[in-house]
Amino acid sequence: MAEVSPHPGVAKPDPILVADGLRRSFGGLTAVDVERLQVQRGTITALIGPNGAGKSTLFNVLTGFDRVDTGSWTFEGGRLNGLAGHQVARRGMVRTFQLTKALTRLTVMENMLLAAPGQSGERLLGSFLRWSWARQEDSNRERAEALLERFRLAHMRDEIAGSLSGGQRKLLEMARALMVRPSMVMLDEPMAGVNPVLVESLLEHISALRDEGTTVLFVEHDMDVIMGISDWIVVLAEGRVIAEGRPEDIRSDQVVIDAYLGAHHDEAGRGSGDEAAEGIEEAR
Numbered sequence: 001m002a003e004v005s006p007h008p009g010v011a012k013p014d015p016i017l018v019a020d021g022l023r024r025s026f027g028g029l030t031a032v033d034v035e036r037l038q039v040q041r042g043t044i045t046a047l048i049g050p051n052g053a054g055k056s057t058l059f060n061v062l063t064g065f066d067r068v069d070t071g072s073w074t075f076e077g078g079r080l081n082g083l084a085g086h087q088v089a090r091r092g093m094v095r096t097f098q099l100t101k102a103l104t105r106l107t108v109m110e111n112m113l114l115a116a117p118g119q120s121g122e123r124l125l126g127s128f129l130r131w132s133w134a135r136q137e138d139s140n141r142e143r144a145e146a147l148l149e150r151f152r153l154a155h156m157r158d159e160i161a162g163s164l165s166g167g168q169r170k171l172l173e174m175a176r177a178l179m180v181r182p183s184m185v186m187l188d189e190p191m192a193g194v195n196p197v198l199v200e201s202l203l204e205h206i207s208a209l210r211d212e213g214t215t216v217l218f219v220e221h222d223m224d225v226i227m228g229i230s231d232w233i234v235v236l237a238e239g240r241v242i243a244e245g246r247p248e249d250i251r252s253d254q255v256v257i258d259a260y261l262g263a264h265h266d267e268a269g270r271g272s273g274d275e276a277a278e279g280i281e282e283a284r
């Protein structure tokens with residue numbers, strides 16, 4: 001990314017995700033108003049911004065879990081407008097979700113298998129198709145085992161997911177996302193509620209994903225995590241991209257500091273935005 005100049009909406013040499021003119025409003029409030037955003041393939045890109053900046057809404061829109069009012073976006077050159085979440089995932093762009101109540105009642109292994117591609121076995125009637133489905137099941141199970149090993153959850157495979165610690169759930173969310181062999185993963189606050197030891201382990205997993213060629217886009221509030229792991233940082237405020245660049249660019253960007261401090265004054269006591277503002281100030 002050394003050659004990319006840090007300014008909002010800048011074009012990247014080999015973008016995997018390209019968004020243009022994305023707008024999403026709720027009543028009179030414009031939650032997302034992104035003129036141009038490109039995510040460079042093979043990088044870890046952080047999406048940051050004060051509370052209410054529009055990060056989750058942008059994630060939801062990009063991954064087919066919310067609709068846009070205007071705009072278009074492509075992934076690997078293919079348009080994603082109008083596709084549902086599972087269709088977006090099939091194209092290779094997956095996001096993590098907090099495990100829902102229903103999923104916490106299933107075992108760790110069941111969670112993994114449910115995230116696998118081609119969960120359509122019941123609909124297949126012919127014996128050849130049944131045979132091929134059984135083979136698919138075997139290969140899904142093998143992949144699930146390998147991922148559980150990798151994320152050090154193999155010993156928990158038959159435990160109910162609800163019995164996992166907060167950090168282990170984050171690992172399971174990440175492992176689940178990888179069942180579809182995505183080319184890009186989007187992680188929504190992967191470190192939230194995770195103890196420091198597991199934060200280290202999660203960071204290593206995220207770096208390893210990038211090193212294997214997977215593009216990572218993540219939303220996070222912890223400035224140490226953001227500055228430590230990101231190749232590139234995109235800053236949202238009031239729905240707009242107000243800055244983007246390498247960690248060293250963002251750390252000293254007065255527009256970013258002002259946006260966080262503005263949120264700090266507007267929303268005194270709301271937590272993460274304030275901490276982030278302090279984090280940026282400390283990092284200067």
Ligand SMILES: Nc1ncnc2c1ncn2[C@@H]1O[C@H](COP(=O)(O)OP(=O)(O)OP(=O)(O)O)[C@@H](O)[C@H]1O
Binds near residue numbers: 050
């Ligand atoms: N479904 C909705 N209906 C109405 N307003 C919404 C909805 N979803 C989000 N908003 C509003 O859109 C704005 C952006 O919210 P969003 O959750 O995307 O921000 P965020 O950057 O993810 O915030 P945080 O860091 O606090 O999670 C906020 O003002 C929020 O109140």
